[in-house]
Amino acid sequence: MGRTLPSITQAFLGEQESFARFRRALRRSDQLALDDLFATAHKHLAAAAHAAHALPFEIFLLAMLLEEHKEVLRLRQRLEGALARSDG
Amino acid sequence: MVERSGWLLDLYADPRGGLALWFLDENGERQRLRQDFPVTFYAAGPAARLRAAWRWLQGRPGVSLARQERRDLFQPGLLPVLAVQVAQPAAQPALFRQVSQAFPDLTYYDADLPLALRHAALHGTFPLARGRLAWDESGTVQALSVLDSPWDLDPEPAPLRILSLEPEVDPFHAAPTQLLVRDLRTSYRLALEPARPLLVNLRAILQRHDPDLLLTTWGDTWLLPRLLALSQEWRIPLPLSRDVERGVAYRKERSYFTYGQIIYRGRQVHLFGRWHVDGHNAMLFHDYGMEGALEMARVTALPLQTAARVSPGSGISAMQIITALRQGVLVPWHKQQAERPKTALELMRFDQGGLVYQPTTGLHFDVGEVDFISMYPSIMRHFNISPETVGSQRPTAELAPRLEETVSGGPPGLVPETLAPLLDKRLALKLRLAELPAWHPQRLRYKARASAHKWLLVTCFGYLGYKNARFGRIEAHEAVTAYGREALLRAKEAAEDLGFEVLHLYVDGMWVKKAGASRVADFQPVLDEIVRRTGLPVALEGVYRWLAFLPSRQDGRVPVANRYFGAYQDGTLKVRGVEARRRDTPHFLVRLQEEMLERLAQAQGAGAASTAAALQECLPGLVARLRRVLAALRAGRIPLAELVVAHKLSRDLTEFRTPSPAARAAGQLQAAGKVLKPGQRVLFIYTRGEPGVHAWDLPQPPNPASVDVARYAELTLRAAAAILQPLRVEEATLRQWLFSNAGYLAPPGKPAPPATALPLWVGKHVLRDRHLFPVAGLRQISWLPAP
Numbered sequence: 001m002g003r004t005l006p007s008i009t010q011a012f013l014g015e016q017e018s019f020a021r022f023r024r025a026l027r028r029s030d031q032l033a034l035d036d037l038f039a040t041a042h043k044h045l046a047a048a049a050h051a052a053h054a055l056p057f058e059i060f061l062l063a064m065l066l067e068e069h070k071e072v073l074r075l076r077q078r079l080e081g082a083l084a085r086s087d088g
Numbered sequence: 089m090v091e092r093s094g095w096l097l098d099l100y101a102d103p104r105g106g107l108a109l110w111f112l113d114e115n116g117e118r119q120r121l122r123q124d125f126p127v128t129f130y131a132a133g134p135a136a137r138l139r140a141a142w143r144w145l146q147g148r149p150g151v152s153l154a155r156q157e158r159r160d161l162f163q164p165g166l167l168p169v170l171a172v173q174v175a176q177p178a179a180q181p182a183l184f185r186q187v188s189q190a191f192p193d194l195t196y197y198d199a200d201l202p203l204a205l206r207h208a209a210l211h212g213t214f215p216l217a218r219g220r221l222a223w224d225e226s227g228t229v230q231a232l233s234v235l236d237s238p239w240d241l242d243p244e245p246a247p248l249r250i251l252s253l254e255p256e257v258d259p260f261h262a263a264p265t266q267l268l269v270r271d272l273r274t275s276y277r278l279a280l281e282p283a284r285p286l287l288v289n290l291r292a293i294l295q296r297h298d299p300d301l302l303l304t305t306w307g308d309t310w311l312l313p314r315l316l317a318l319s320q321e322w323r324i325p326l327p328l329s330r331d332v333e334r335g336v337a338y339r340k341e342r343s344y345f346t347y348g349q350i351i352y353r354g355r356q357v358h359l360f361g362r363w364h365v366d367g368h369n370a371m372l373f374h375d376y377g378m379e380g381a382l383e384m385a386r387v388t389a390l391p392l393q394t395a396a397r398v399s400p401g402s403g404i405s406a407m408q409i410i411t412a413l414r415q416g417v418l419v420p421w422h423k424q425q426a427e428r429p430k431t432a433l434e435l436m437r438f439d440q441g442g443l444v445y446q447p448t449t450g451l452h453f454d455v456g457e458v459d460f461i462s463m464y465p466s467i468m469r470h471f472n473i474s475p476e477t478v479g480s481q482r483p484t485a486e487l488a489p490r491l492e493e494t495v496s497g498g499p500p501g502l503v504p505e506t507l508a509p510l511l512d513k514r515l516a517l518k519l520r521l522a523e524l525p526a527w528h529p530q531r532l533r534y535k536a537r538a539s540a541h542k543w544l545l546v547t548c549f550g551y552l553g554y555k556n557a558r559f560g561r562i563e564a565h566e567a568v569t570a571y572g573r574e575a576l577l578r579a580k581e582a583a584e585d586l587g588f589e590v591l592h593l594y595v596d597g598m599w600v601k602k603a604g605a606s607r608v609a610d611f612q613p614v615l616d617e618i619v620r621r622t623g624l625p626v627a628l629e630g631v632y633r634w635l636a637f638l639p640s641r642q643d644g645r646v647p648v649a650n651r652y653f654g655a656y657q658d659g660t661l662k663v664r665g666v667e668a669r670r671r672d673t674p675h676f677l678v679r680l681q682e683e684m685l686e687r688l689a690q691a692q693g694a695g696a697a698s699t700a701a702a703l704q705e706c707l708p709g710l711v712a713r714l715r716r717v718l719a720a721l722r723a724g725r726i727p728l729a730e731l732v733v734a735h736k737l738s739r740d741l742t743e744f745r746t747p748s749p750a751a752r753a754a755g756q757l758q759a760a761g762k763v764l765k766p767g768q769r770v771l772f773i774y775t776r777g778e779p780g781v782h783a784w785d786l787p788q789p790p791n792p793a794s795v796d797v798a799r800y801a802e803l804t805l806r807a808a809a810a811i812l813q814p815l816r817v818e819e820a821t822l823r824q825w826l827f828s829n830a831g832y833l834a835p836p837g838k839p840a841p842p843a844t845a846l847p848l849w850v851g852k853h854v855l856r857d858r859h860l861f862p863v864a865g866l867r868q869i870s871w872l873p874a875p
Contacts, residue, residue: 024577
């Protein structure tokens with residue numbers, strides 16, 4: 001049952017592990033934010049596996065960006081709704 | 089045979105044989121004694137060359153030779169050496185020079201050590217050591233025992249006679265006409281011209297008072313050389329040294345580059361049998377004064393005249409040499425050891441300094457500052473870091489990050505052994521200081537001594553990494569910073585685990601806050617936890633009522649590590665990185681900033697919100713103060729001396745392509761015949777038009793009408809803005825208030841908010857530095873659009 005390539009989950013954990021020194025030197029609040037970012041990237045592991053990209057971390061970054069953008073869109077919608085209500 | 093107790097004053101090689109030893113005995117008599125003191129230096133190399141050196145040295149008078157095996161710290165095992173013992177210490181430098189020229193390929197040890205250090209290693213002496221001496225009729229010391237140690241906290245003070253000499257004005261600014269001569273009881277004013285009566289009177293005063301210490305200002309660079317020249321010209325001998333035969337010794341001036349700064353040290357005049365200290369040319373004298381210089385001499389065992397003038401680096405080096413001599417370790421003359429080759433990754437990971445955070449900018453309340461006590465020296469001691477214990481056997485990479493494993497079980501290395509008593513003394517002094525009430529007269533003494541210790545401890549770390557230091561090794565230096573970073577990260581984690589927010593980390597200090605924590609006791613659990621996790625001593629420096637971390641001057645969004653100020657709960661201020669702390673700032677600006685800070689330090693409230701409000705209430709008063717300073721500036725009511733800027737000359741005048749203001753001022757001085765060296769400060773005033781400056785030390789004073797008022801107004805505004813920034817007053821806003829004559833609370837018309845700092849409103853909060861702040865604190869500044 002040998003694999004020639006590490007599974008995408010292994011690659012993901014490896015990348016996360018390689019940032020351990022960076023993470024450790026962050027303030028606790030920033031550490032939690034960083035963990036959130038990795039958690040959002042984790043949601044797209046299946047797509048990342050499918051992409052079969054030579055540099056998986058680029059895919060993970062894009063996945064983080066994707067989730068961030070979704071959050072921006074959601075907040076913008078809420079803010080516009082709230083402003084419309086307070087004007088009207 | 090005579091036997092007496094007393095204090096050791098001075099020692100040096102006596103050209104007539106042995107050592108000259110000055111002793112202040114219990115009867116108040118100053119004795120010039122002599123002591124036999126043969127000195128030894130060593131040579132190592134191929135056996136054939138050592139034999140050749142032996143034959144070359146054999147038969148010289150006063151030289152005895154031996155083959156020995158001794159320890160070189162940088163080599164495993166013992167080293168076969170040729171030991172050259174010289175009976176007369178005065179003859180050793182010349183003999184060594186000849187040998188090293190005849191046999192340049194040999195490695196030399198213990199070759200250029202100050203005699204005082206050899207004496208200290210053998211007899212435990214140091215300047216002003218209490219001792220008991222016995223001497224015969226010829227004044228030759230037969231027995232010597234030292235009764236106290238440099239580590240005593242309260243040594244019995246020696247009844248020193250001090251005479252101070254100073255010209256009435258700075259001789260590099262104007263020509264002095266008088267010399268002020270003072271001791272504790274009397275003072276004289278001698279006219280510098282004519283020379284004859286001056287010399288005769290001064291000689292009489294020196295003979296009558298017979299001081300142990302001549303304390304001068306500009307004595308090295310101007311006064312003593314001038315007096316000696318006059319004395320020669322008029323053939324009136326001036327007994328500046330007690331040992332008239334030895335006269336005086338000069339050391340040359342020099343400029344050197346260290347820690348990103350260019351330093352200038354003036355010429356030095358050293359006396360024999362009497363000390364000369366020039367308060368203007370002594371290293372760090374402005375920081376710790378005579379008390380600190382004496383302490384430096386006690387703990388380093390260097391003669392006071394040297395100790396007062398050398399850098400703390402040379403002081404720590406002296407202490408290491410004594411340890412080496414006592415342990416029988418060879419002291420290299422020129423160090424040969426090079427850095428071990430490292431991989432790029434190793435270098436990336438270990439060639440780093442301390443951990444420095446970007447602080448959370450803005451105003452904070454109830455902040456605790458936790459400091460590691462003498463962090464780097466404590467690390468060296470705790471983890472036994474020394475050139476011989478670290479780096480050679482195991483790569484630094486293995487040992488640094490795991491604190492627990494690495495406390496070496498071996499005997500203490502040379503560096504920890506040297507540091508241990510100094511660390512203990514500093515800690516004992518700190519404890520003593522903490523017990524004494526604020527008014528206690530001993531406080532100042534202890535503080536000066538603690539300051540001398542601080543400088544020694546600070547530099548001992550740098551000396552581990554300095555390639556020319558005799559006991560430096562870069563791997564040991566790297567290990568210290570690696571342990572330091574690890575310890576600081578552990579401190580951060582300890583604080584965060586206890587629910588504190590970490591605002592800033594700076595090499596050996598940490599600033600934390602937590603809702604509800606405002607008393608000293610609230611921070612104690614953090615301290616305990618840090619000690620548990622690191623094994624290093626920490627202390628709570630204090631709790632700030634309020635503390636402001638300032639952003640960079642260039643970009644308000646970028647925090648900088650060392651620009652902050654705040655008030656502790658007792659109202660004392662701590663200020664770093666603003667103009668008031670810089671030595672080039674004109675006096676009137678230093679005072680303005682200090683006054684503003686003092687005013688803010690008084691702001692007090694119960695809890696964060698009311699302290700914030702109290703700070704905001706200071707604003708109108710501060711702005712009014714600023715207006716008055718600007719008005720005084722425009723009306724020419726600020727004395728010219730207060731406007732003087734003091735910049736360091738960074739390089740030689742010929743090396744400037746576009747001359748800085750300091751270089752232009754130095755050029756004016758050069759044209760007037762006063763030459764400045766790199767590292768010296770140039771005093772000048774900004775003037776209108778070309779060349780834009782007027783050197784302060786020119787013979788003709790500057791014209792008050794030519795002062796560049798606009799430039800000074802700009803500097804004033806900047807200095808004030810740095811202080812007001814944490815109160816949410818931007819420089820541009822301040823400019824508008826002051827220069828458009830707008831009122832402070834309700835500006836006439838509606839000036840546009842400054843484009844640089846347009847706040848972004850989010851609901852009832854304003855977004856700054858990626859943090860949301862409640863609007864409440866801002867309401868008083870009415871030009872902001874209401875949410």
